[in-house]
Amino acid sequence: MTDASGVVRTRDLVRTFGEGRRAIRAVDGVSLTVASGEIVVIMGPSGSGKTTLLSLMGALLRPTSGTVEIAGQDVTGMPEARLARLRARNVGFVFQGFNLLDALTVEENVLLPAQLNDGGIGAARSRAEELLGRLELLDRRTARPATLSGGEKQRVAIARALINRVPLVLADEPTGNLDSQRGAEVTMRLHDIARDEGCAVVIVTHDPRIEDVADRVLWLEDGRVRDRRADPHVWVRDPVCGMQVDEWTAGIRLTHAGRDYLFCSERCRERFLREPGAYVQDGGDRHRNEGVS
């Protein structure tokens, strides 16, 4: 595995759910390479395929077509048993719901994946000690997850993801269940880890604060991905509530009297439809919906 080849690489990745007319392409031809030490944030509306893409990148789901390489190994047709071994040694997961095992203590949760690595748990104790110290969890090592705060739980999850010195960490909405302060803290932890451990971090999120630590921000919509920072933002206003809407990403649109309008939500669009005159004034809009062609 090298930076040039990427820790994780996808080529023309397609994942379809269902068959025939009901088939949905959750991921549609995604080609992506994430290098060591790189933080990639994947954003997009709900149902855009973010989680499916993350599952494919983590070898949890098999693609319908295309290829996925993790640490230089093509996992596309790999048998399940080998896939499991590959995940144990190469991929760490951080989940929105933390997903710690309630029956185990903090330290045991962190050490659990080490059971699958060379040397086992015994060899990983010093590594666990180091991670618990670094994530300020040493005094909570014997605590059960139920007694931890959300921020602490997520730090335990991060330590667990890193115990096997994996080259790839996949995080699904890691700040989704945290308040802004804890969210920012977890974001910085992930950032530091990517830099210090040299591992690739892929984060799926709705949280715009995470953009700040990302090397790349990708936008996924209708199963397709594009580099958001490479595209200029074009902000327009929702004519109903006045909220700024990214013209590129806005999914709720309406053509009225020869003009296109973008809305932040379906609710605003419905209000507009009930009484367009209230929002279109003097040949223009009450909140100017600029930049729409």
Place this chain on the structure above:
Amino acid sequence: MIVRWAVVSLLQARLRMLASSLAVAAAFTLVFMFRAVWEGETRQLATYLERAGADVWVMQAGVSNVHMASSFVGRAKRREVESVEGVRAAAAVLYLNSMVTFSGQRWFCYIVGIEPGQRLGAPWAMAEGRSQVQPGEVVVPGVLARVSGVGLGGSVKVGDRDLLVVGLSEETFSATNPVVFVHREDLADLLWLEGYDSCLLVQANEDTAPGELALRIEAEVDAVEAMTTEELVESDTALARQMGTQIIALMTGICAALATLLVGFTMYVHTARLGTELAVLKAMGFQRGHVYLAVVVQSSLVAASAFGLALAGTAILASLTRGLATVVAVRLTPGAVLEVAGVGALVAIVASLLLARRVASVEPATVFRT
């Protein structure tokens, strides 16, 4: 660590585990008690053979049981047997399996016909009265007398005759085959059988081994079967066990199936509750075998705790049964304990197998949806 997780996560659901263990324990207790009662009754069946005072039993050729068997030995054989070297004493008994009526209640009994003054084959321990019977008299088990309300001086009906109760014997009662003693002539009249005994009870000289004497009797006396008491006890208990094998196997099978369903259901509910954690384990890289091991450990824990509870429950029940219901002989053997332990292990394995598909179907990708 995975085993620790399996154990602790099961113990965290204490109430469910306790309820399940108790339910499974009830099924195991049924098996235990059934076996204990059967074993107790079977052993009780052999008590007469063991305590009759004989070293060797001589029966009709081809007959190797007293239980559920008939034997007729001509009276002349007694003298032939007595003349065999190594025989210290010999006595004859006539016996019959038949109904005896105690205060209107009919009991299936061994009716043993003995002669006055006979020691071999006569009652060996008395609660009340005398052990020797004259014509028209009977000695009945003390327990049976208590249960049926018949005391000394009362009467019981054997065949078409009312016999006077003159003695209450001990150690002669079992729920299935109590032993009553009557005068040999009464029984011979009842059977319309003169000149025959059922078997001869032989005592060996001190310097003669019973086995050796039995062989000698068979060699020197025509048309008889000679067995040591030990051999006869073994043969009779084996026959009794054989008769109960199918019933016990059926009962054990039903209880094992019930226990398997209970453990399986418990584990089904438990794995459903832990579905996300199972998915997390798989996502981390734990193989299906690891996760399955956790389920086997949990099933085994439920089965083992149920086994322990059942053992304790059976010990209490057996003690209560001995104290309160003296009509039932209860005996818990190490063999029965081992057998139920085996059933418990089987229950754990089969219950786990029922969940194999469920464990295999846990998709690691679901971790992102929770």
